[in-house]
Amino acid sequence: xxxxxxxxxTKSWGDVVAVEPTDLVIDDGELVAILGPSGCGxxxxxxxxxxxxxxxxxxxxxxxxxxxxxxxRHRNVGIVFxxxxxxxxxxxxxxxxxxLKFKGVPAAEARRRAEETARLVQVGELLDRTPAQMxxxxxxxxxxxxxxxxxPQLLLLDEPLSNLDATLRLSMRSEIRRxxxxxxxxxxxxxxxxxxxxxxxxxxxxxSKGRIEQVGSVDDLFLRPKSLFVASFIGAPPIxxxxxxxxxGRLALPHQAVGTKAGDGDVVIGIRPENVALGAPDRExxxxxxxxxxxxxxxxxLYVLDSALGRLHALEHGAQRRFRDGDRxxxxxxxxAMLLFDRQSGLRIEEPGLAxx
Amino acid sequence: xxxxxxxxxxxxDALAARSRSEARRNQSLLIAFLVTVSLPVLLPYFWMxxxxxxxxxGGVESIVLWKSSAILVPTIVGIGLVNAFVGxxxxxxxxxxxxxxxxxxxxxxSIGDELHLGNYVxxxxxxxxxxxxxxxxATTESQFPSVWLxxxxxxxxxSAQTVLxxxxxxxxGYYLSRFQFAGRQAFLQSLLILHAFxxxxxxxxxxLLMYWSGMLDTLTGVLLxxxxxxxxxxxxxxxxxxDAVPWDIEMSALADGASRRQAFFxxxxxxxxxxxxxxxxxxxxxxxxxxxxxxxLLFDKQNWVMSLYIFWVSDDIMGVDYGIVAAVAVFYVxxxxxxxxxxxxxxxxxxxxxxxx
Ligand SMILES: Nc1ncnc2c1ncn2[C@@H]1O[C@H](COP(=O)(O)OP(=O)(O)OP(=O)(O)O)[C@@H](O)[C@H]1O
Ligand SMILES: [Mg+2]
Numbered sequence: 037x038x039x040x041x042x043x044x045x046t047k048s049w050g051d052v053v054a055v056e057p058t059d060l061v062i063d064d065g066e067l068v069a070i071l072g073p074s075g076c077g078x079x080x081x082x083x084x085x086x087x088x089x090x091x092x093x094x095x096x097x098x099x100x101x102x103x104x105x106x107x108x109r110h111r112n113v114g115i116v117f118x119x120x121x122x123x124x125x126x127x128x129x130x131x132x133x134x135x136l137k138f139k140g141v142p143a144a145e146a147r148r149r150a151e152e153t154a155r156l157v158q159v160g161e162l163l164d165r166t167p168a169q170m171x172x173x174x175x176x177x178x179x180x181x182x183x184x185x186x187x188p189q190l191l192l193l194d195e196p197l198s199n200l201d202a203t204l205r206l207s208m209r210s211e212i213r214r215x216x217x218x219x220x221x222x223x224x225x226x227x228x229x230x231x232x233x234x235x236x237x238x239x240x241x242x243x244s245k246g247r248i249e250q251v252g253s254v255d256d257l258f259l260r261p262k263s264l265f266v267a268s269f270i271g272a273p274p275i276x277x278x279x280x281x282x283x284x285g286r287l288a289l290p291h292q293a294v295g296t297k298a299g300d301g302d303v304v305i306g307i308r309p310e311n312v313a314l315g316a317p318d319r320e321x322x323x324x325x326x327x328x329x330x331x332x333x334x335x336x337x338l339y340v341l342d343s344a345l346g347r348l349h350a351l352e353h354g355a356q357r358r359f360r361d362g363d364r365x366x367x368x369x370x371x372x373a374m375l376l377f378d379r380q381s382g383l384r385i386e387e388p389g390l391a392x393x
Numbered sequence: 394x395x396x397x398x399x400x401x402x403x404x405x406d407a408l409a410a411r412s413r414s415e416a417r418r419n420q421s422l423l424i425a426f427l428v429t430v431s432l433p434v435l436l437p438y439f440w441m442x443x444x445x446x447x448x449x450x451g452g453v454e455s456i457v458l459w460k461s462s463a464i465l466v467p468t469i470v471g472i473g474l475v476n477a478f479v480g481x482x483x484x485x486x487x488x489x490x491x492x493x494x495x496x497x498x499x500x501x502x503s504i505g506d507e508l509h510l511g512n513y514v515x516x517x518x519x520x521x522x523x524x525x526x527x528x529x530x531a532t533t534e535s536q537f538p539s540v541w542l543x544x545x546x547x548x549x550x551x552s553a554q555t556v557l558x559x560x561x562x563x564x565x566g567y568y569l570s571r572f573q574f575a576g577r578q579a580f581l582q583s584l585l586i587l588h589a590f591x592x593x594x595x596x597x598x599x600x601l602l603m604y605w606s607g608m609l610d611t612l613t614g615v616l617l618x619x620x621x622x623x624x625x626x627x628x629x630x631x632x633x634x635x636d637a638v639p640w641d642i643e644m645s646a647l648a649d650g651a652s653r654r655q656a657f658f659x660x661x662x663x664x665x666x667x668x669x670x671x672x673x674x675x676x677x678x679x680x681x682x683x684x685x686x687x688x689x690l691l692f693d694k695q696n697w698v699m700s701l702y703i704f705w706v707s708d709d710i711m712g713v714d715y716g717i718v719a720a721v722a723v724f725y726v727x728x729x730x731x732x733x734x735x736x737x738x739x740x741x742x743x744x745x746x747x748x749x750x
Binding site for chain 1: 639641642644645646647648649650651652655659660663664
């Protein structure tokens with residue numbers, strides 16, 4: 037149970053900068069998800085917290101104390117590796133008991149705790165198997181048990197659910213969340229599954245190319261993204277992005293004239309597929325489009341459209357397919373749902389002041 | 394486009410039958426090949442053994458050799474055939490056992506009268522050469538040391554070499570695999586060059602070195618020389634095995650509370666057991682069969698090893714008594730054969746994992 041602080045923490049190997057100077061505070065007992073594309077430095081950040089990599093610069097604090105040079109074994113951090121990293125020559129029981137060896141827990145007590153933890157993650161029947169005799173999902177859960185058994189002050193999970201089937205993933209999600217609350221252990225969860233991040237985490241850290249792009253709640257990231265990257269990374273299917281130009285307080289869109297407070301320059305308009313409303317063609321103020329493709333997604337239907345603004349996605353609730361391939365439709369693009377970004381900097385223009393006319 | 398016709402059941406069956414018969418044919422060819430190439434290898438050993446238990450002073454009865462070979466060859470072919478054509482495991486075992494029993498019976502019936510253990514006299518009588526040549530001298534001092542002394546020296550040399558090679562190559566291999574240091578690449582290359590370098594060319598300098606350092610005619614001196622020559626390759630092999638051990642499990646052990654040394658012994662070392670076994674077995678056998686350097690560097694009878702013993706035995710009585718030479722040879726190869734038999738189960742699992750720079 038610790039409060040974790042990173043101040044200008046950075047990691048580089050020669051010229052390769054894996055993590056740029058990063059500031060982040062994680063409160064005691066909080067569950068924070070790090071979300072970002074492959075290679076953005078998520079694992080590197082975790083390894084620095086675990087004490088496996090020494091930061092190249094900056095300060096790492098646990099409960100206010102600088103731990104930059106504290107060895108991994110003294111940090112009491114539980115970590116689940118992306119590759120599980122189970123010990124191949126030990127069976128599940130001995131794998132889970134391994135961390136307890138170094139804490140001076142008596143053997144009988146260690147066995148009991150190992151079995152208890154194994155049951156918690158539903159691998160109670162596999163205690164005598166070796167890692168080679170288990171599926172990926174089972175190995176992942178054993179790794180989780182091994183990280184939990186030592187009651188760490190900080191739990192680091194590097195994509196702990198990536199190999200589970202959909203049902204198991206759902207139950208493990210809530211199980212981890214429940215455990216985490218119950219134990220009150222500060223937890224960092226690395227994932228590139230945004231649903232996982234949004235459902236489990238108190239806060240989400242969105243990373244890209246070694247930098248933190250934005251930290252916030254799901255709503256912050258989804259409704260008020262700070263940058264083009266966050267807007268396009270969060271949300272599935274991804275946001276529609278349209279290039280436009282602001283000139284003299286006006287945005288020239290093919291179907292509609294829009295007034296704006298944004299200064300002159302190239303901008304990018306973002307609008308989420310679920311905000312694109314489809315209707316009859318040739319209506320006033322609507323963008324004419326042709327349906328290229330209909331993708332039924334169960335509870336929702338995704339339309340791929342071709343329009344004067346380029347390729348657009350529209351998402352409608354309900355399974356009924358109102359349009360078919362080749363149909364002509366009119367799209368309403370509500371100004372209130374539009375996000376405006378500066379093309380140069382990639383940052384969102386916070387007060388775009390969009391108005392019809 | 395031509396419509397492709399689907400094959401019917403009869404055609405599928407024909408295909409299956411063809412692949413079955415092909416598999417059987419390949420298997421038979423393989424076994425025929427193995428039998429053919431193993432005969433020339435096995436025969437000399439078999440003859441060596443036969444001579445050692447049948448030859449009498451003055452010469453070898455070649456009819457005994459022909460008779461025994463006439464039994465051996467069909468036995469091997471028979472076992473090969475059983476292997477090829479008997480499917481069931483238990484029946485295979487029974488059939489092979491029956492063939493072996495029949496062969497042993499046949500040997501006893503055909504040449505049983507010729508068999509005797511007289512040639513193993515050297516095991517308890519170190520004066521056998523004088524006895525044989527009928528020149529009982531006034532002195533009671535033996536010309537040969539006891540064979541057990543030479544055997545003990547050989548075992549000691551081989552075991553000490555095994556321990557030293559294992560110790561150094563394991564630590565060096567680990568260091569080379571895990572740590573980046575100046576000159577690492579050059580070190581690796583020089584290991585290979587050293588291995589390719591013919592050791593014979595070093596004999597004179599080594600002799601001088603031993604002489605100057607006062608280690609000439611000591612087992613310790615020989616031990617250091619042969620160990621040094623064996624090390625480059627052993628280090629290289631061990632490095633390959635360590636390269637194949639993922640970093641993750643080591644890091645995981647560190648995070649679990651192990652020190653670097655504990656992680657090495659408890660997690661990394663068990664992954665390279667097979668490599669250590671291979672390196673150890675080869676080092677032992679190399680030390681046990683070493684001839685060139687012991688011949689050059691050892692003079693005193695008390696320091697003889699088995700290879701010198703067999704050399705002097707054959708030098709003294711060759712042409713008079715092949716039987717004793719063969720018997721000494723059989724005695725000499727026993728430890729190596731037994732070592733192989735014990736370890737082969739593990740050695741065949743070995744694949745020299747990921748050797749890279
Ligand atoms: N030991 C290393 N030496 C040099 N560069 C490294 C090393 N480890 C990682 N990197 C680089 O640092 C960057 C971040 O790597 P990291 O493993 O943290 O990515 P990640 O966000 O965990 O990606 P993924 O989702 O694929 O696991 C990558 O560009 C990677 O190539
Ligand atoms: Mg990673």
